[in-house]
Amino acid sequence: xxxxxxxxxxxPAHNAEATLARALDCLxxxxxxDWEAIIIDDASTDRTPAIIGRYVEHDARFRTLSxxxxxxxxxxxxxISMARGQWxxxxxxxxxxxxxxxxxxxxALKAAxxxxxxxxxxxxxxxxxxxxxxxxxxxxxxxxxxxxxxxCAVRAHALLVDxxxxxxxxxxxxxxxxCEDWDLWxxxxxxxxxxxxxxxxxxxHRTNPNALTSNSTQMLADAEIVIARGFSPDPRxxxxxxxxxxxxxxxxxxxxxxxxxxxxxxxAASDCGRGSxxxxxxxxxxxxxxxxxxxxxxxxxxxxxMVGSLSVPAQLAARWDRFGGALTELVIELGKVWDDPAAxxxxxxxxxxxxxxxxxxxxxxxxxxxxxxxxxxxxxxAIELPEGIDQIxxxxxxxxRIEARVQFGALGKVTRRHxxxxxxxxxxxxxxxxxxxxxxxxxxERRSDRDSHFGKLALLAAEAQGLVRSSAEPAEPxxxxxxxxxxxxxxxxxxxxxNRHFATEDPWNYGSPYExxxxxxxxxxxxxxPIGRALELAxxxxxxxxxxxxxxxxxxxxxxxxxxxxxxxxxxxxxxxVEFGVLDFSADTLPREMDLIVCSEVLYxxxxxxxxxxxxxxxxxxxxxxxxxxxxxxxxxxxxxxRTGFDWNTFGAQAISETLAATEGLVLEQSxxxxxxxxxxxRRLSPDDVATEPMIDHVxxxxxxxIGVARNIVWGGARALxxxxxxxxxxxxxxxLMYHGVSDDGPAALARFRLTPAAFASQMAWLRAxxxxxIMSEQLxxxxxxxxxxxxxxxxxxxxxxxxxxxxxxWPILRANDLTAEVFLVTDLVxxxxxxxxxxxxxxxxxxxxxxxxxxxxxxxxxxxxxTHRAIDGLSTSDLAAELLRSRMxxxxxxxxxxxxxxxxxxxxxxxxxxxxxxCGYRIGFGGRHGPANLESDPIDLPRIEIRGDxxxxxxxxxxxxxxx
Numbered sequence: 001x002x003x004x005x006x007x008x009x010x011x012p013a014h015n016a017e018a019t020l021a022r023a024l025d026c027l028x029x030x031x032x033x034d035w036e037a038i039i040i041d042d043a044s045t046d047r048t049p050a051i052i053g054r055y056v057e058h059d060a061r062f063r064t065l066s067x068x069x070x071x072x073x074x075x076x077x078x079x080i081s082m083a084r085g086q087w088x089x090x091x092x093x094x095x096x097x098x099x100x101x102x103x104x105x106x107x108a109l110k111a112a113x114x115x116x117x118x119x120x121x122x123x124x125x126x127x128x129x130x131x132x133x134x135x136x137x138x139x140x141x142x143x144x145x146x147x148x149x150x151x152c153a154v155r156a157h158a159l160l161v162d163x164x165x166x167x168x169x170x171x172x173x174x175x176x177x178x179c180e181d182w183d184l185w186x187x188x189x190x191x192x193x194x195x196x197x198x199x200x201x202x203x204x205h206r207t208n209p210n211a212l213t214s215n216s217t218q219m220l221a222d223a224e225i226v227i228a229r230g231f232s233p234d235p236r237x238x239x240x241x242x243x244x245x246x247x248x249x250x251x252x253x254x255x256x257x258x259x260x261x262x263x264x265x266x267x268a269a270s271d272c273g274r275g276s277x278x279x280x281x282x283x284x285x286x287x288x289x290x291x292x293x294x295x296x297x298x299x300x301x302x303x304x305x306m307v308g309s310l311s312v313p314a315q316l317a318a319r320w321d322r323f324g325g326a327l328t329e330l331v332i333e334l335g336k337v338w339d340d341p342a343a344x345x346x347x348x349x350x351x352x353x354x355x356x357x358x359x360x361x362x363x364x365x366x367x368x369x370x371x372x373x374x375x376x377x378x379x380x381x382a383i384e385l386p387e388g389i390d391q392i393x394x395x396x397x398x399x400x401r402i403e404a405r406v407q408f409g410a411l412g413k414v415t416r417r418h419x420x421x422x423x424x425x426x427x428x429x430x431x432x433x434x435x436x437x438x439x440x441x442x443x444x445e446r447r448s449d450r451d452s453h454f455g456k457l458a459l460l461a462a463e464a465q466g467l468v469r470s471s472a473e474p475a476e477p478x479x480x481x482x483x484x485x486x487x488x489x490x491x492x493x494x495x496x497x498x499n500r501h502f503a504t505e506d507p508w509n510y511g512s513p514y515e516x517x518x519x520x521x522x523x524x525x526x527x528x529x530p531i532g533r534a535l536e537l538a539x540x541x542x543x544x545x546x547x548x549x550x551x552x553x554x555x556x557x558x559x560x561x562x563x564x565x566x567x568x569x570x571x572x573x574x575x576x577x578v579e580f581g582v583l584d585f586s587a588d589t590l591p592r593e594m595d596l597i598v599c600s601e602v603l604y605x606x607x608x609x610x611x612x613x614x615x616x617x618x619x620x621x622x623x624x625x626x627x628x629x630x631x632x633x634x635x636x637x638x639x640x641x642x643r644t645g646f647d648w649n650t651f652g653a654q655a656i657s658e659t660l661a662a663t664e665g666l667v668l669e670q671s672x673x674x675x676x677x678x679x680x681x682x683r684r685l686s687p688d689d690v691a692t693e694p695m696i697d698h699v700x701x702x703x704x705x706x707i708g709v710a711r712n713i714v715w716g717g718a719r720a721l722x723x724x725x726x727x728x729x730x731x732x733x734x735x736x737l738m739y740h741g742v743s744d745d746g747p748a749a750l751a752r753f754r755l756t757p758a759a760f761a762s763q764m765a766w767l768r769a770x771x772x773x774x775i776m777s778e779q780l781x782x783x784x785x786x787x788x789x790x791x792x793x794x795x796x797x798x799x800x801x802x803x804x805x806x807x808x809x810x811w812p813i814l815r816a817n818d819l820t821a822e823v824f825l826v827t828d829l830v831x832x833x834x835x836x837x838x839x840x841x842x843x844x845x846x847x848x849x850x851x852x853x854x855x856x857x858x859x860x861x862x863x864x865x866x867x868t869h870r871a872i873d874g875l876s877t878s879d880l881a882a883e884l885l886r887s888r889m890x891x892x893x894x895x896x897x898x899x900x901x902x903x904x905x906x907x908x909x910x911x912x913x914x915x916x917x918x919x920c921g922y923r924i925g926f927g928g929r930h931g932p933a934n935l936e937s938d939p940i941d942l943p944r945i946e947i948r949g950d951x952x953x954x955x956x957x958x959x960x961x962x963x964x965x
Contacts, residue, residue: 005061007035007102008163009089010079012072016093017047019206024055024062026096031103035061037091038082040075042067048093073172073180080163080171088163090156090181097157098202105160108196116193117161117185119154121201127209130312134201141197144189145241149230149248150259152182158203161188170236178215179222186230192241207310209274214308216267216278223263231256257286262300269301272326273308281333289338291346291871291908297334298351301327317359320367327351328368342874345369349391349873349910353407356393365393371410377403380419385410390877391912396423409877409912411456418453457881457919464885468893494584494605498561502541505567508601510543513703518632518679519544521672521699522600525681526551527628532595535622537585538602542568548598549575556591558583586615590622597623600632604650612656616663623684629666631656634677642717644675647818649723653678667691674701676713711818720771726792733932734780735963736796738903738944739821741803742810747841755949757809762953767795767960768817776822776861777901777924781939789935793964796933797821798926798944800865800903801834802852804845811855824865824903824926825852827887830894836869836905849894856895863901864888864922873910880912884920900924907944914940932963 009027013020027037039052039062055062065082067075076090087109091097105118121136137153147153169187172180189195208214231247234240248256264283271278287297305327306312311319328348335344352370359365365372370391373383377396392414396404406422449455501507509515522544531552539545539557541564549555555578559565562582569580583590585599586606597619606612619629635645636652645652657680661668666682671694673679685691705713740753742760755763772793780796782788797814799806802825814821829835831848847855852862864887866872872880884902891899900923904913907928917925917940929943937943945959 004084004086005034005036006032006085006106007087007089007160008079008083008085009035009037009091010076010083011037011039011091011093012042012067012075012079013039013044013048013052013093014042014070014075015044015046015048017044017051019094020048020051023091023093023096024051026099026101027061027091028059029099031100032106033061035102036083036085037062038079039064040067040079041065042072042075043070071174071177071180073174073176077171077174080166083163085163087160088166089160092157092205094206094208095155095157096204098200098204101202102160104198104200104202108198109160112194112196114194115196116165116188116191117159118196118198119159120198120203122155122158122203122205123201124306125204125206126310126312127207128310130315131204132306132312136197136199136201138197138199141195144195145186145192145230145244146248148182148186148189150227151263152179152185152226154185155203155205156181157205159185165191165193168238176222176225178219179226182223183226183229186226187234187237190234190237190240190244192244207307209310214270214274216271219267220260220264220279220283224260227256227259227263230259255286258288261286265297266300266304268330269304269327270308271304272323272330273305273311275323275326277326277329281330281337284334285337287334287338289340289343291343291873291906294346294350294873297347298354301330301347301351302354313355313358314360317355317365317367317372318363320355320365324368331368342870345876346871346874352391353393353911361393361395375419375423377419377423380416380423382416383414383419385412385414394422406915407911408915409880411453411460411878411881413449413452415449415452415454454919456878460878460882461885461920464882464889467886468889471890471893494586495560498559499563502561502563502567506541508540509706509708510541512706512709514701514705514709515543517701517703518677519547521679522598522630522632523547523551525630525670525672525679527596527669527681527683533593534596534598535591535594537583537597537599539568539580540564542571544598544600545578546572546575549578552596553577555579556581558585560584585618586611590618592622593624594622595624595627596630597627598630598632600630601634603631603633603656604636604648604652609651609655609659612651612659613663616659616666619660620663620665620684625684625686626689627684628669629660629682629684630679631660631682632677632679633657635675637714637718637721640717641721644713644715644717646676646712647714647718647721648712668694670695670697672697672699674699676701676705707812707815710816713816714769715765716769718769718771720769720793722771722773722792725771726773729792730789731793731964732789733934733963734775734783734790734794734796735932735960736780736798736926736942736944738907738926738946739797739799739810740801741805741844741949742813743803743805743808743844746844747837749840750837752948752950755947757813759949759953760810761813763947763956764813764817764819766953766957767819772819772960774814774819774821776820777863777926777942780933780942781900781924784933784935784937784939787935795819795960798863798903799823800905801844801869802826802830802847802862802865803834804847804851807847807851807855811858811860815858820859820861822861822863822901823847823855824863824901825887825891826865826867826869826905827890828867829869830890834869852891852894853896856897861897862891862895863899863903863924864891865903866905869905871906871908872904872913873908877912877916881916881920884917884922888921902926903944904928909941914938 041049041052052064056064065078067078108118109115121134123134124132139147140153173183176183233246261284264279268279305316309319309323331344331348335341348369352367356372361372361374366386369389370393371389372393374395374397377398390410392410393407395402534552534555536545536557539559545557545568557568557578558581565580565582572578606615633653633656636648636650637645639652639654660666660682665684667685668680669683670681671678742755742757744756746754772795775794775796783790799821802823806823829846833843833845835843837843867883867887888899902922903926909927925940926944927941931943933942
């Protein structure tokens with residue numbers, strides 16, 4: 001019995017005298033010898049039969065037969081009918097494989113007996129011998145059928161397939177002139193069996209300008225048939241996997257029409273590479289226009305260009321004149337079929353950048369929108385901008401070496417001085433002082449040439465300023481930088497401290513419902529019966545004095561601040577039983593024989609517990625026996641970090657009450673306690689008095705709590721105190737949180753970008769309870785510039801878009817947790833709605849300028865989200881500069897503050913943005929990178945952490961804790 005080889009190699013050949021020997025020689029070089037080669041002479045009229053004859057004569061593993069199929073499919077089927085091996089390989093007469101191909105492919109198949117096919121990576125070979133980079137479709141090993149339903153992801157000779165299975169499937173479809181291999185791989189994959197990937201470029205494909213693949217019309221017609229089969233049942237496959245019986249799944253809108261559009265795009269690009277256009281742009285309509293697909297679209301176009309122009313990637317920019325016009329027209333057509341010209345520009349920018357990334361710029365490369373050049377950094381010359389060009393891609397050269405690469409948006413002529421500035425900032429050149437000195441340019445120098453880049457930028461700035469001045473919105477004066485008031489510092493002179501404190505009238509909002517409810521409860525706890533003489537310590541401006549006076553015979557109201565006493569005197573001028581005096585109760589002698597002493601919200605300000613104990617003993621002396629001392633003070637976290645309290649750097653109600661209760665001569669009679677404060681009534685014991693159990697009343701706080709009070713409260717206790725972590729922790733990283741909307745309602749499609757108010761409140765409460773404090777982008781930039789580690793646990797909270805629901809829901813929650821945020825506004829649409837989200841449902845209302853002005857006054861910060869919310873990478877350089885300038889100027893008008901920050905719409909950036917943003921007055925920018933910022937970050941391209949509305953509080957905590965590690 002004759003030996004059956006392990007592999008049968010089917011080689012169709014038609015007029016292949018120039019390449020056949022190379023293909024057959026690669027078989028003789030194989031490390032595995034157990035194979036047969038069946039060479040099919042498909043009606044050749046050249047020396048192909050003679051070449052075949054020589055190989056058949058010298059090696060019995062070569063066999064031959066003649067065919068008149070005039071098609072690769074028919075010739076291959078003839079070979080299949082003669083094949084005896086377990087595995088089949090299809091090698092075209094102008095291709096070849098590496099000497100290790102069979103060994104490596106068979107080793108993979110031997111290790112996985114259930115596999116039906118193995119495939120490897122491949123490279124194209126251009127007519128000049130140039131090799132393209134290796135390509136391999138990793139997704140085939142993961143989901144073979146879903147891949148082949150949409151595209152031909154593996155070359156014919158990069159495969160070993162099971163022969164019996166191919167025979168059962170009926171071999172190649174001879175009705176297809178092209179795409180017949182794709183059709184067969186699709187049928188094979190529909191069986192649901194395993195495909196193996198050998199991740200090496202072992203197959204080589206010679207690109208032939210006369211190949212059938214150059215007939216894009218035929219290719220598209222055949223591909224439409226194959227894709228339609230992939231998205232429907234295929235009766236030719238008798239036993240498909242159940243998951244594939246009815247065809248591919250329309251996943252995420254990725255339909256047969258889209259698959260055909262991708263194939264049409266490749267063919268259209270290939271046509272452009274040949275300098276022609278034959279594809280109807282309507283075939284491209286189903287291509288996804290979203291910015292996340294730009295890179296994929298550019299890659300497909302690049303691949304098609306290589307084949308059509310017979311160029312390796314590094315040659316494409318230099319050969320732009322051959323195909324650039326046709327390619328630019330194709331991209332413009334894409335923008336038209338998408339009804340989105342900006343999307344077309346986005347593809348153009350990205351594609352040109354890819355081409356220049358691959359080029360050595362040995363000579364200037366003028367593309368459609370980008371000029372690629374080399375510049376002598378030591379002696380640069382001015383560059384006039386060609387028509388249509390608005391981006392420069394340059395290598396800065398020193399001594400014939402590439403010192404740095406710069407890419408930037410250009411509005412006009414790039415002057416010599418401009419190049420010097422660029423050189424001084426590039427590639428570390430200034431370390432050795434190799435570039436020209438005095439690289440920084442004055443504003444006057446930049447504007448001296450109206451046709452230069454900076455001259456045109458100045459014109460755009462003037463236009464933006466004119467728009468801002470003509471706006472109907474009134475301008476706020478630019479606020480001076482905030483400076484720390486001297487009164488914020490520790491001051492040993494208490495009198496001076498309190499006089500400065502009362503320089504602002506009603507500093508604690510004494511008339512608020514919260515304070516008034518507290519006063520009512522102090523009145524409730526007064527001892528029963530008539531009260532003769534009373535002393536009020538720290539009467540402040542007399543708000544409580546006025547309410548206490550009718551309840552006592554005579555009231556002495558005192559305060560350390562003469563400013564406060566004078567206001568109290570004026571407020572109580574109609575109360576004849578009140579006398580006022582300036583008194584420091586810690587240092588001065590207290591009036592004697594008092595029936596009542598009221599000491600409210602003041603004992604915190606004593607220096608320490610030792611002074612508190614001394615003052616407590618002092619308060620006993622002026623009380624008549626049986627007299628009462630009323631103390632009203634808030635709970636402070638310093639006393640008990642595990643319960644609700646105020647985050648003040650002092651002791652609080654618990655320590656005060658315990659100290660007074662431990663003071664000889666005092667006994668607690670009654671206490672009214674809320675979650676935030678307690679009011680105690682102590683009695684001075686008579687010699688024969690007997691203490692009784694105090695009466696404790698726990699009552700709710702019914703009054704609304706104003707923001708001035710709420711911002712100091714940590715509800716439920718704290719896990720860490722800000723001042724403690726600020727003293728002990730230093731870190732290199734900081735989380736910058738990115739939010740969008742805070743609302744209970746909105747389109748389901750946008751749920752990811754929307755938190756409920758309850759969820760947002762939980763997150764902010766967690767930050768507050770764990771010792772985080774909010775900083776702004778300018779503080780972040782300062783730390784980066786000075787390499788200054790962050791103290792404590794800082795967080796930067798940012799909101800994109802400027803929704804009205806930020807003002808309605810997020811801002812009150814932030815303020816209540818003593819946090820702030822930076823909101824990035826879409827300035828042309830302020831007061832309107834988020835039209836960019838209209839496809840997902842009713843667009844969300846945006847804040848108007850008046851709301852922005854109010855929130856800025858309350859402590860919110862604002863930055864630019866540009867003017868129109870268009871993605872940056874689809875804007876011309878002129879439009880991008882205009883939006884950056886206009887947006888900044890309007891925000892400064894509304895807020896009265898200089899602003900220096902922006903966030904890129906859709907988190908999309910390109911290489912033009914950073915430099916152009918700096919030139920337009922920005923110093924801080926947030927782009928598309930994810931993660932925490934650190935001291936090594938580029939301040940104009942800072943990363944952020946997106947906080948999604950469809951994630952839990954636990955996920956939020958994990959993200960924050962990871963950012964701090």
